[in-house]
Amino acid sequence: MRAVLTTAHGDRSVLAxxxxxxxxxxxxxxxxxxxxxxxxxxxxxFTRRGMPGIRIDLPVIVGSDIAGEVTELGDGVDASxxxxxxxxxxxxxxxxRFGMIGETCDGGRAERIAVATGQLLRVPDGVTLEQAASLPLAYGTAWRMMVTRGRVAEGETVLVLGASGGVGVACVQIARLFGARVIACASSERxxxxxxxxxxxxxxxYAERPFRESVQEIIGKPRMSGDGGVDVAVNFTGGDTLIDTQKCTRLGGRILTCGATAGYELTLDARYWxxxxxxxxxSNGWEPSDLEALLQAIDDGRLAPEIDRRFPLEETAEAERLLEDREVVGKVLIVP
Structure with missing residues (x-):
């Protein structure tokens, strides 16, 4: 079969x-x-570049978000x-075993994959396979952070840093799904x-002006009276953004995170805390129940994953480039 392998740690030239x-x-x-x-x-x-402290056996077929059709059964599998x-x-x-498909064993950048039935979720008729393939790492992570853990509710104001990436777009859509007002941060007018x-x-x-200044102009500075500030701030950027996030969050507000893409050694102002x-x-990843809730929301017509572009296997390196150069809004798919 046809497959794209990550043959070594390095730049995109190691994709074969x-x-x-x-x-x-x-x-x-x-x-x-x-x-x-x-x-x-x-x-x-990150798998291609090499992650500190994590050993990956190479070559490997990456790709963890996978949807398709069951075409062959192993021993003991129900014929249904x-x-x-x-x-x-x-x-x-x-x-x-630990880890996940597309990291510690071969994943989805191929025409076929063998997988245990315990890892399968049936896709409802109202959900396309491309929509399903958009879910786990971005939408599953966002749903658990925003809904299961963060309890975002109707009428709240939600600030989303890094809103144009896969998780960020999902956070924007999920916040709106639950009736929240959304303030999103992005780096370009496009x-x-x-x-x-x-x-x-x-x-x-935030490329033109510090996000804290803009957010406070929109919603007001947090006050001890309870005025000003957002109810929920989503910050998986990390780096040096946490204190400014605190200064945008209202009395009794929640700050949610599922990662730290700009660095995990954070400075926090305990006075604001x-x-x-x-x-x-x-919030860490997702559970199958989070994915099931997402599939139901799509099937009900309440949510539509944002798919930016689709590429064949032959153009996998270009698909990765778009993410690395931050030229996409939403998800990029490989269609074998």
Whole structure:
């Protein structure tokens, strides 16, 4: 079968398209899924570059967000799975092995994949396989952070830093789904326009002006009276942005995070933490129940994942470049 392998740690030149990669064979309790689409995530790029402290056996087929159709059954698998449209939850949750598909074992940048039935979620009729393939790493992470952990509610004001990436776009859409007002941060007017089209009520360009100044101008400075500031601030940027985020968050507000793309050694102003009684809420990945809730929201017509572009396997390096150069808003898919 055709597959794109990450052959070594390095730049995009280490990506190699193979036309004769061995076909997967399902073991007991497994199925073969013919892949309809796999999403490109920054995790794929981090795997290619090499992550400190994490050893990856190379070569590997990356791609963790995968959807397709079950076309072959292994021993002991119920025949009802054959022909089913499925989303693969890439995380190993059985306690027998750790990590996830597309990292510690071959993933979705291929025509087919063998996977255990315990990692399959049926895709409802009203959800396309491309929409399903957009979900786990970005939308699943955002849903758990915003809904399961963050409890975003109707009428609240939500600030989203890094709003134009996969997780950020999902946060904007999910906040709007729950009836919140959204202030989104982006680095260009082109991205700002896309975010407005997705439901952002206000967009601040942090490349032109510090986001704290713009947000406070829109919503007011947080006051001990309870006036000013956002109810919820989503900050998975990290780096030097946390104190300014605190200064945008109202009395009793929540600051949510699921990562730290600009650096994990953070400086926090404890005075704002205790004085304004902020809740700092962390969220790690997703659970199958989060993915099921997303599939239902799409099936109900309440949510539509934002897919920026689609590429064939032959153009995988260009798909990664777009993410690295921050030229996309939403998800990029590889369609084998």
């Amino acid at each position: 398209l193979k036309s004769d990669h061995p076909d997967p064979a399902p073991g007991p309790g497994e199925v073969v899924v013919t892949i309809a689409a796999t999403a490109v995530n920054y995790h794929d790029i 799975w054959l022909g089913q449209r499925v989303l693969i939850d890439p995380v190993f949750r059985d306690g027998k 991205k700002a326009e896309r975010l407005r089209s997705l439901g952002a009520d206000e967009v601040v360009n 205790w004085t304004f009684e902020h809740d700092l809420i962390g």
